[in-house]
Amino acid sequence: MWKKGCKKIQTTVIVKKNNGNLNKSNNYQPCPVWVRLLSQLYDLFFLIGLLFILGFIFVLSLNAIDLKNPLPNWVHSFYYLFWILFYYAYFWHKGQTPAMRVWRLTYINSSPNSPPHPITNQQIIIRLSMGIIAIPSLLYCFFNSEKKSLVDIICKSQLVRQK
Numbered sequence: 001m002w003k004k005g006c007k008k009i010q011t012t013v014i015v016k017k018n019n020g021n022l023n024k025s026n027n028y029q030p031c032p033v034w035v036r037l038l039s040q041l042y043d044l045f046f047l048i049g050l051l052f053i054l055g056f057i058f059v060l061s062l063n064a065i066d067l068k069n070p071l072p073n074w075v076h077s078f079y080y081l082f083w084i085l086f087y088y089a090y091f092w093h094k095g096q097t098p099a100m101r102v103w104r105l106t107y108i109n110s111s112p113n114s115p116p117h118p119i120t121n122q123q124i125i126i127r128l129s130m131g132i133i134a135i136p137s138l139l140y141c142f143f144n145s146e147k148k149s150l151v152d153i154i155c156k157s158q159l160v161r162q163k
Contacts, residue, residue: 027162027163028108028160028161028162028163029160029161029163030146030147030148030158030159030160030161031105031147031159031160031161032147032161033138033141033142033147035103035105035161036105036138036141036149036159037138038103039097039099039100039102039103039105040099041099042098042099042102042103043097043098043099043100046087046097046098046099047084047087050083050087051080051083051084054079054080054083055080058076058079085128088124088127088128089124089125089128092107092119092124092127093121093124095118103161104161104162105159105160105161105162106118106159106160106162107119107123107127107157107158107159107160108157108158108160109123109156109157110148110152110156110157110158119155119157123155123156123157126154126155127151127155127157130151130154130155133150133151134149134151136150137149137150137151137152140153146158
């Protein structure tokens with residue numbers, strides 16, 4: 001309870017940045033491989049639910065149009081691929097996917113000349129296009145001291161866990 005006449009004092013904590021060196025930062029730590037895998041599994045559950053709903057809408061819209069010739073399979077595949085890429089691009093642009101938020105993970109720019117900040121749109125595009133090698137890229141995390149995958153190194157980013 002504040003007494004009458006007392007003013008609320010605002011305090012600000014200033015944290016010195018360590019030139020983008022993540023290992024010495026107090027706010028972040030490199031993400032373990034098992035947390036990466038569990039986060040991707042959790043994202044997969046979100047994507048399955050999303051694709052189930054979007055597939056239902058797609059089939060309903062095709063029935064409403066009443067096409068006499070069915071669409072080729074590549075149209076369905078492209079439709080699902082578009083929504084998967086949109087899911088990751090949208091949430092990475094906001095900072096975190098829902099699974100990353102649960103596990104307190106975030107992608108940050110790990111260039112040595114700047115302090116850590118969220119990844120850029122260019123890094124998001126590179127990361128999405130490198131999704132084909134994402135699983136083999138995770139094996140590199142076991143041998144890298146900073147726990148970076150090959151995709152992280154190519155994108156100049158790092159998946160970190162907030163303390």
